[in-house]
Amino acid sequence: MISNDICADCAVRDRALCGSLDDRELLALNTIGQRRHVTRGQTIAWAGDEAVICGNLLSGVLKLVAATADGREQTVGLLYPADFFGQPYAGDVDFTLTALTEAELCVFPRAAFERVLEDHQRMERLLLQRTFESLNEARGRMLVLARKSAGEKLAGFLLDMTARAGASGCQASRDGPVTFDLPLTRGQIADVLGMTIETVSRQLTRMKQSGVIGLPGGRAITISDREALMARAEAA
Amino acid sequence: MISNDICADCAVRDRALCGSLDDRELLALNTIGQRRHVTRGQTIAWAGDEAVICGNLLSGVLKLVAATADGREQTVGLLYPADFFGQPYAGDVDFTLTALTEAELCVFPRAAFERVLEDHQRMERLLLQRTFESLNEARGRMLVLARKSAGEKLAGFLLDMTARAGASGCQASRDGPVTFDLPLTRGQIADVLGMTIETVSRQLTRMKQSGVIGLPGGRAITISDREALMARAEAA
DNA sequence: CGGGTGGTTGACAGACATCAACGGTCGTGG
DNA sequence: CCACGACCGTTGATGTCTGTCAACCACCCG
Numbered sequence: 001m002i003s004n005d006i007c008a009d010c011a012v013r014d015r016a017l018c019g020s021l022d023d024r025e026l027l028a029l030n031t032i033g034q035r036r037h038v039t040r041g042q043t044i045a046w047a048g049d050e051a052v053i054c055g056n057l058l059s060g061v062l063k064l065v066a067a068t069a070d071g072r073e074q075t076v077g078l079l080y081p082a083d084f085f086g087q088p089y090a091g092d093v094d095f096t097l098t099a100l101t102e103a104e105l106c107v108f109p110r111a112a113f114e115r116v117l118e119d120h121q122r123m124e125r126l127l128l129q130r131t132f133e134s135l136n137e138a139r140g141r142m143l144v145l146a147r148k149s150a151g152e153k154l155a156g157f158l159l160d161m162t163a164r165a166g167a168s169g170c171q172a173s174r175d176g177p178v179t180f181d182l183p184l185t186r187g188q189i190a191d192v193l194g195m196t197i198e199t200v201s202r203q204l205t206r207m208k209q210s211g212v213i214g215l216p217g218g219r220a221i222t223i224s225d226r227e228a229l230m231a232r233a234e235a236a
Numbered sequence: 237m238i239s240n241d242i243c244a245d246c247a248v249r250d251r252a253l254c255g256s257l258d259d260r261e262l263l264a265l266n267t268i269g270q271r272r273h274v275t276r277g278q279t280i281a282w283a284g285d286e287a288v289i290c291g292n293l294l295s296g297v298l299k300l301v302a303a304t305a306d307g308r309e310q311t312v313g314l315l316y317p318a319d320f321f322g323q324p325y326a327g328d329v330d331f332t333l334t335a336l337t338e339a340e341l342c343v344f345p346r347a348a349f350e351r352v353l354e355d356h357q358r359m360e361r362l363l364l365q366r367t368f369e370s371l372n373e374a375r376g377r378m379l380v381l382a383r384k385s386a387g388e389k390l391a392g393f394l395l396d397m398t399a400r401a402g403a404s405g406c407q408a409s410r411d412g413p414v415t416f417d418l419p420l421t422r423g424q425i426a427d428v429l430g431m432t433i434e435t436v437s438r439q440l441t442r443m444k445q446s447g448v449i450g451l452p453g454g455r456a457i458t459i460s461d462r463e464a465l466m467a468r469a470e471a472a
Numbered sequence: 473c474g475g476g477t478g479g480t481t482g483a484c485a486g487a488c489a490t491c492a493a494c495g496g497t498c499g500t501g502g
Numbered sequence: 503c504c505a506c507g508a509c510c511g512t513t514g515a516t517g518t519c520t521g522t523c524a525a526c527c528a529c530c531c532g
Contacts, residue, residue: 066379069470074382076375087372089365094372121357128360129325131367136323136330138374139312143302146310146381146430150488186511194382196489201512218497219510234305386520422479432521437480454529455478 006030010106015082016056017130020122028119032112038099045086045097053107054086060103061183064095065191075191076138080164084130088114101183145194153193154203155232158213162223177214179222207232242266246342251318252292253366256359264355268348274335281322281333289343290322296339297419300331301427310381311427312374316400320366324350337419381430389429390439391468394449398459413450415458443468 007013007026018029033055038044044062045053057079064077076095079085085097088110108116117124144153165180184192190200207213212229214222223229243249243262254265269291274280280298281289293315300313312331315321321333324346344352353360380389401416420428426436443449448465450458459465 064375066375068379068383070472072379072383072472074379076378087368089361090368095375117361118357121354121360124357124360124364125325125354128364128367131364131371132323132326135367135371135374138371138378139300139302139331142312142374142378142381142430143304143308143310145378147304147308185509187509194378197511198490198513199488202488205512236306236308421477433479434481434522435520438520441480 006033006035006106011058011104012056012082016106017084017123017126018056020126021120025120028116029108032108032116034107036105036107038103038105040099040101043096043098044105045093047093047096049093051087051090051093052110054084054088054110054113055105055107057081057083057085058104058106061100062103063098063100063188063191065098066095073191074194075188076141077134078192084127086110086113088117088127100188149236150193150195150199150203151206152233152235153195154189154200154207155229157189157193158221158223159226159229159233161221162226177222177224178226179214179216179220181219182221183219185219242269242271242342247294247340248292248318252342253320253359253362254292256362257356261356264352265344268344268352270343272341272343274339274341276335276337279332279334280341281329283329283332285329287323287326287329288346290320290324290346290349291341291343293317293319293321294340294342297336298339299334299336299424299427301334302331309427310430311424312377313370314428320363322346322349324353324363336424385472386429386431386435386439387442388469388471389431390425390436390443391465393425393429394457394459395462395465395469397457398462413458413460414462415450415452415456417455418457419455421455 007018007030010016010018013019018026021029035058038060045051047065047067059081062079062083062085063075064079065073066076067073078100079097085105087094090110117127144156148156161182162178162180165178182189186200186204187197190197193200204213204215207229208215210228212225212232214224216222243254243266246252246254249255254262257265271294274296281287283301283303295317298315298319298321299311300315301309302312303309314336315333321341323330326346353363380392384392397418398414398416401414418425422436422440423433426433429436440449440451443465444451446464448461448468450460452458
């Protein structure tokens, strides 16, 4: 049975919301869940549309985007594997959800997922906790967007990405230089940090000239001096 | 019995989370809840402290504040009567909670409240929905903070406050001028919108000179031309 | 009466956006 | 295989919005 295999070989089985369910309970999810592949740049849900789906991100990176009437955009959230997307009990979608990279999703019809939540209080509680975490993160980001300088924003962002890259990056030694690929273009970084492409670029070259980071080319980045980066993330 | 009366004469009984409970269930809350009065400027919970309480706001206005290491501050949320505060299942408090005005709270020990949540799935679901709403609001605010000009921010803020003032303000006619008192000082508005006192003041006088608003004195404000205000809230 | 808080206004500066030009890389198609 | 265009990134010149510093006024309360 194919549907049974969906959860069995799930890459984020232990980290996603579903981790709170036992094997038997997973069967219920299996019957309503569906794998879906999206390509870079593809939009999964448009702000203003009816909220019909929710689910888990299996691989790749997604962004949540808010926009003004005249087209200015702000990325208000980044989603990584094992993150939940969508809003149970919602009417309409509030923020456009788009893939920044190739991505794999596990999608549920919203109504069906709500029924599962009702039967599994533990999962609903887990979702509540995650939502609080997202809220705290969003509020922390508000401070960054409103009060930090371009240099501070970028330093903080790079530290985030470094932590996120984690094991996947290659590092010579503990506390030594770390190199990895940023999953975002300069423009996408600008959207996240509330600045322009040019400012992102300029700040990066400045850090490079200071020896804090290296830019080997392409989307690669080397964190040469993590201490300095942390200092810059908090400096006035 | 005093404790029984707490909910009976609650000003926000029908709008707060507890509205989901029947009379018998309210007894459980009554035994753990406690009224508390706070004065203007008083802090209810400090960021970094252990999260020991949560509850409902009965009257007044509270703010949630995030701060950088070097003291820059950003108000990341405003709480109005019937709003819930605190974070069940949390470890530490993430954002300092302070009263902007005299305020009345209904406070619960966090651990006890969590037990009530576990027994009342309906209330937990309501809390989940509210948390999603807060998250959406925070994300919307991210767009404002990062991408809107001072004029747009202030126009949007005034529209919010107008909606909030609602019936309490006095208006001559539908769509006519509305006058009410802002519950925030210029400095507090600046903290909310991510700008400075001076810029708030300048933008207000500019709007006054354009005839969009009136500033009768004190903390009062008159919305003379709501259409124009809406235009300004979205203008580039 | 004096000090504190809150508000307004002016002069000035600086950080960042904007506008513009240019180079590199990659994929497609002739 | 090469060429073209699209996308991405960098850098420079310039402008402007808003933050900073400062002075001043009104009001309130002890």
